Amino acid sequence: MSSLFDYTLASARDALRARKISAVELVDAHIEAIERLDDGLNSFITRTPEQARLAAKEADAALAKGEGGPLCGLPIGLKDLFATKDVRTTAASKILDNFIPPYESTVTANLKQDGAISLGKLNLDEFAMGSTNLTSAFGGVVNPWQRRGSTAKLVPGGSSGGSAAAVAAGLVLGATGTDTGGSIRQPAAFCGIAGVKPTYGRCSRFGTIAFASSLDQAGPMARNLQDCAILLESMAGFDPKDSTSVDKPVPHYEAALGRGVKGLKVGIPKEYRIDGLPAEIAAVWDQGIAWLKEAGAEIVDMSLPHTQYGLPAYYIAALAEASSNLARYDGVRFGERVTGASLDALYEATRAAGFGEEVKRRILLGTYVLSSGYYDAYYLRAQKVRTLLQRDFLQAYEKVDVILAPTAPSGAFAWDEKPTDPVQMYLNDVFTVPASMAGVPALSVPVGLDSHGVPLGLQLIGRFFDEETLLAAGSVLEKAASFTHRPTIHAGVSA
Amino acid sequence: MSAYRITGETGAWEVVIGLEVHAQIVSQAKLFSGASASYGGEPNSHVSLIDAGFPGMLPVLNRECVAQAVRTGLGLRAKINLFSRFDRKNYFYADLPTGYQISQFEHPIVGKGTVEIELSDGETRHIGVTRMHMEQDAGKSIHDQDPTRSFIDLNRAGVALMEIVSEPDIRSPEEAGAYIRKLRQILRYLGTCDGNMEEGSMRADVNVSVRREGEEGYRTRCEIKNVNSVRFVMQAIEVEAQRQVDVWESGGEIDQETRLFDHVKGETRSLRTKEDAHDYRYFPEPDLLPLVLEQSWVDELKAALPELPEDKRARLEKEYGVSRYESGVLTAEQSVADFYETVARGADARLATNWILGDFFAALNRTGRTIENSPVSAESLRELLALISDSTINGKIAKEVLEDMVETGDKPSAIVDRKGLRQVTDTGAIEAAISEILAANADKVAEYKSGKDKLFGFFVGQTMKAMKGKANPAMVNELLKKLLAS
Numbered sequence: 007m008s009s010l011f012d013y014t015l016a017s018a019r020d021a022l023r024a025r026k027i028s029a030v031e032l033v034d035a036h037i038e039a040i041e042r043l044d045d046g047l048n049s050f051i052t053r054t055p056e057q058a059r060l061a062a063k064e065a066d067a068a069l070a071k072g073e074g075g076p077l078c079g080l081p082i083g084l085k086d087l088f089a090t091k092d093v094r095t096t097a098a099s100k101i102l103d104n105f106i107p108p109y110e111s112t113v114t115a116n117l118k119q120d121g122a123i124s125l126g127k128l129n130l131d132e133f134a135m136g137s138t139n140l141t142s143a144f145g146g147v148v149n150p151w152q153r154r155g156s157t158a159k160l161v162p163g164g165s166s167g168g169s170a171a172a173v174a175a176g177l178v179l180g181a182t183g184t185d186t187g188g189s190i191r192q193p194a195a196f197c198g199i200a201g202v203k204p205t206y207g208r209c210s211r212f213g214t215i216a217f218a219s220s221l222d223q224a225g226p227m228a229r230n231l232q233d234c235a236i237l238l239e240s241m242a243g244f245d246p247k248d249s250t251s252v253d254k255p256v257p258h259y260e261a262a263l264g265r266g267v268k269g270l271k272v273g274i275p276k277e278y279r280i281d282g283l284p285a286e287i288a289a290v291w292d293q294g295i296a297w298l299k300e301a302g303a304e305i306v307d308m309s310l311p312h313t314q315y316g317l318p319a320y321y322i323a324a325l326a327e328a329s330s331n332l333a334r335y336d337g338v339r340f341g342e343r344v345t346g347a348s349l350d351a352l353y354e355a356t357r358a359a360g361f362g363e364e365v366k367r368r369i370l371l372g373t374y375v376l377s378s379g380y381y382d383a384y385y386l387r388a389q390k391v392r393t394l395l396q397r398d399f400l401q402a403y404e405k406v407d408v409i410l411a412p413t414a415p416s417g418a419f420a421w422d423e424k425p426t427d428p429v430q431m432y433l434n435d436v437f438t439v440p441a442s443m444a445g446v447p448a449l450s451v452p453v454g455l456d457s458h459g460v461p462l463g464l465q466l467i468g469r470f471f472d473e474e475t476l477l478a479a480g481s482v483l484e485k486a487a488s489f490t491h492r493p494t495i496h497a498g499v500s501a
Numbered sequence: 502m503s504a505y506r507i508t509g510e511t512g513a514w515e516v517v518i519g520l521e522v523h524a525q526i527v528s529q530a531k532l533f534s535g536a537s538a539s540y541g542g543e544p545n546s547h548v549s550l551i552d553a554g555f556p557g558m559l560p561v562l563n564r565e566c567v568a569q570a571v572r573t574g575l576g577l578r579a580k581i582n583l584f585s586r587f588d589r590k591n592y593f594y595a596d597l598p599t600g601y602q603i604s605q606f607e608h609p610i611v612g613k614g615t616v617e618i619e620l621s622d623g624e625t626r627h628i629g630v631t632r633m634h635m636e637q638d639a640g641k642s643i644h645d646q647d648p649t650r651s652f653i654d655l656n657r658a659g660v661a662l663m664e665i666v667s668e669p670d671i672r673s674p675e676e677a678g679a680y681i682r683k684l685r686q687i688l689r690y691l692g693t694c695d696g697n698m699e700e701g702s703m704r705a706d707v708n709v710s711v712r713r714e715g716e717e718g719y720r721t722r723c724e725i726k727n728v729n730s731v732r733f734v735m736q737a738i739e740v741e742a743q744r745q746v747d748v749w750e751s752g753g754e755i756d757q758e759t760r761l762f763d764h765v766k767g768e769t770r771s772l773r774t775k776e777d778a779h780d781y782r783y784f785p786e787p788d789l790l791p792l793v794l795e796q797s798w799v800d801e802l803k804a805a806l807p808e809l810p811e812d813k814r815a816r817l818e819k820e821y822g823v824s825r826y827e828s829g830v831l832t833a834e835q836s837v838a839d840f841y842e843t844v845a846r847g848a849d850a851r852l853a854t855n856w857i858l859g860d861f862f863a864a865l866n867r868t869g870r871t872i873e874n875s876p877v878s879a880e881s882l883r884e885l886l887a888l889i890s891d892s893t894i895n896g897k898i899a900k901e902v903l904e905d906m907v908e909t910g911d912k913p914s915a916i917v918d919r920k921g922l923r924q925v926t927d928t929g930a931i932e933a934a935i936s937e938i939l940a941a942n943a944d945k946v947a948e949y950k951s952g953k954d955k956l957f958g959f960f961v962g963q964t965m966k967a968m969k970g971k972a973n974p975a976m977v978n979e980l981l982k983k984l985l986a987s
Contacts, residue, residue, distance in 0.1 A: 089557045102556070109550060111557060211788075213557040219787035248559050249789050327787055330591050333600020334554040338653070349595055349651070376591070376782035385784055 011498030029079030039497035078121030101360025111213025129168030139167025163193030176497030188438025195463025210245030262474035268302035273406030329372025505673030533560030554598030579614025596640035609634035629668030843879035
């Protein structure tokens with residue numbers, strides 16, 4: 007290897023085990039890269055180099071004895087939505103600017119238990135609400151990719167934009183993300199990396215700051231699906247502290263990668279061929295179909311009839327829950343407080359100062375749809391749509407094994423091209439939201455570049471708890487695409 | 502039917518009452534966290550991160566609380582809903598850490614049931630229970646410690662409550678009082694709530710409306726929040742009903758509103774009107790799965806249920822021949838009934854009933870003790886009664902022995918021996934004593950013989966006195982009659 011930045015998570019793991027490299031040098035190189043590049047990218051909210059160096063030494067000691075967990079010594083980043091013990095956790099909100107949890111989320115505890123080393127907390131849209139990472143109170147994240155012949159700042163997607171950018175730029179070997187309506191898949195596609203949203207209930211939500219409880223699901227983001235599989239195996243599992251986590255054994259995901267797609271039925275949902283779908287997106291989709299067919303899959307045209315209602319129903323269900331979940335940020339027990347002459351004044355001042363514009367908009371919308379007299383028309387109807395969306399998938403999976411669709415309706419756009427109309431902005435989630443509403447697993451893999459040289463991703467959607475088939479099919483796409491492009495800004499590129 | 506009426510200027514008014522009773526579930530831990538649910542403790546010492554609503558914290562349902570709710574439902578002879586669900590009730594308050602209370606709105610765990618109450622005239626009535634659900638309590642705001650600041654104690658936050666909602670079947674303050682007392686008795690029997698109203702383990706929201714005698718349908722009601730004693734519930738109903746009658750009769754309208762009862766001033770005051778009412782924005786709690794119970798588990802809980810007050814009452818009447826009134830007193834508390842049965846089983850039941858309701862209760866009252874810390878154990882009392890039954894001592898001496906037992910805690914037989922109280926049944930000794938008395942009171946003997954029958958009592962008294970109370974009274978009577986006739 008020419009550089010420590012050429013390693014994937016899997017190959018670094020093997021090199022550490024073989025003692026070809028040390029955890030200290032690996033971690034140091036990545037800390038150095040963060041110091042070199044991240045003032046520009048802003049993918050980290052909080053960096054923890056001291057703790058990381060300490061952990062790297064311990065990892066080397068363990069590795070020297072032939073010990074250490076499956077992720078021993080591997081530098082990763084954690085979306086700043088996961089509570090980390092004694093490390094500031096902000097959800098990219100001013101209201102939690104000073105919040106240092108005395109507890110650790112189950113997902114990050116699992117990763118650390120397995121030996122992964124966190125380099126810090128990654129930027130995101132405030133409370134995971136957004137598709138651009140521009141709603142963060144700690145500033146937007148810069149996508150390490152640039153259009154050919156342009157230095158215009160592109161968005162990394164959101165809400166796990168910091169995670170996607172840090173992985174793409176080579177600052178970490180992998181990262182945690184959370185996906186509520188596409189927050190892992192869309193930024194993965196925008197930044198040219200892989201990301202997996204597992205089945206709802208696969209990873210514990212304990213200690214992860216809630217956006218929409220019935221939709222939030224943690225998942226891995228990394229250079230490729232093998233790395234995602236390794237991370238997911240560590241992150242997943244039943245947790246008695248989360249009543250919605252599911253008590254099912256966690257498979258050895260990495261072993262599923264090479265299964266191939268021979269005889270697999272791949273569904274192509276006609277409803278995803280929306281009006282105005284850019285030709286470039288349609289083209290990579292068709293390319294993906296061809297690759298899977300070549301690899302022996304059977305392509306099945308099929309229908310998910312309620313798809314068009316997915317987006318509006320999502321923005322009702324998710325925002326209703328969010329309006330309630332965010333009520334606890336009141337300045338009384340933790341977080342930032344702005345005092346007032348009365349309790350109500352304290353609430354108003356604290357929340358007015360603490361929440362950003364998008365979060366406020368969503369709290370207001372969510373409060374509205376739950377209000378007396380509107381509940382039936384909005385929330386209840388959205389729940390019915392959700393049931394229908396779920397039925398769409400269940401019926402589809404009687405005929406097909408996995409569904410192929412685009413991840414997002416476009417590639418990464420520039421900061422200043424961000425739609426000013428929030429509804430226009432929400433349309434970014436049109437392809438990712440149905441799987442979230444149904445609770446089924448989905449992933450995104452990078453498959454090519456658009457005409458500007460910016461990555462495009464394809465999405466695979468699978469059966470409940472069948473992440474393995476999803477990974478197998480994704481792996482075939484990955485191989486066929488052999489996506490080896492690197493972003494303009496990358497740790498391995500000397501300035 | 503209940504005849505409670507408020508006589509207004511324009512006629513008689515009937516009162517319609519429904520109660521929502523909040524009862525704290527007896528459990529080690531809170532409804533959704535592992536923190537202790539015990540009362541008291543330093544402020545904020547029984548608080549987990551879940552109770553304090555920290556980011557990322559999730560509720561986990563306490564199975565024991567569910568079992569307690571099911572037991573309660575069974576005790577109310579109510580329908581147990583095998584499917585129930587938790588909902589969020591959203592409102593902002595400083596002692597509500599998450600900004601929502603987890604409750605059961607649409608699908609409560611317990612459906613329709615009934616509570617039988619007994620009124621002072623002996624009439625019984627059935628009060629319908631609409632539903633019962635589980636929910637978490639809020640914390641406590643303390644406003645009187647500082648001129649500008651309030652303090653919050655979250656020890657109660659998250660403690661499991663049952664809300665038992667009655668039908669509007671209650672027609673008088675007396676019935677309301679009887680209903681709460683009966684509910685309390687059932688919950689205490691079941692061990693699902695300690696019923697301690699002073700500590701806030703039970704409190705009631707009281708819905709009151711009035712209507713003219715004979716009128717169909719209901720008029721607008723007011724809800725009096727958080728009344729924390731039976732007496733206050735009864736008083737609150739009285740003054741609120743009177744207020745409503747006054748409003749209607751003066752041509753006014755009652756507005757649906759929430760009111761507070763001020764027991765010092767003896768009035769209710771408006772807390773908030775319907776217009777100011779919270780919009781709680783209920784929706785299903787997404788952090789918890791619906792609660793689905795197995796019928797077999799419910800059956801197990803049912804089989805293990807303790808005997809309920811009404812059943813126990815009927816049984817005591819049948820097995821021990823106690824009266825309806827006596828069975829009511831004896832079953833008021835499970836511990837009293839247990840004590841009674843320990844004494845009465847295998848003893849003379851009538852004697853046991855009389856002694857417990859009489860001298861024993863009097864001794865408790867006098868010493869300020871309760872049955873739980875009674876100075877005399879049931880076993881000792883039974884032994885005392887056995888000493889009466891087998892003529893070792895007589896009833897009068899037994900009273901003296903009981904006094905001694907209360908004071909010293911000694912066994913009755915030991916006291917009898919120590920004090921030499923064993924009853925004299927030796928006819929010779931008694932005859933000798935009688936002869937002496939008759940000889941010393943020749944004038945009275947003459948009076949008696951000339952028809953002054955009342956003097957018999959005098960001779961009995963004198964004989965007992967001479968025998969230091971230890972003579973068998975029946976034998977004294979018999980021998981006196983014989984010797985006086987000779």
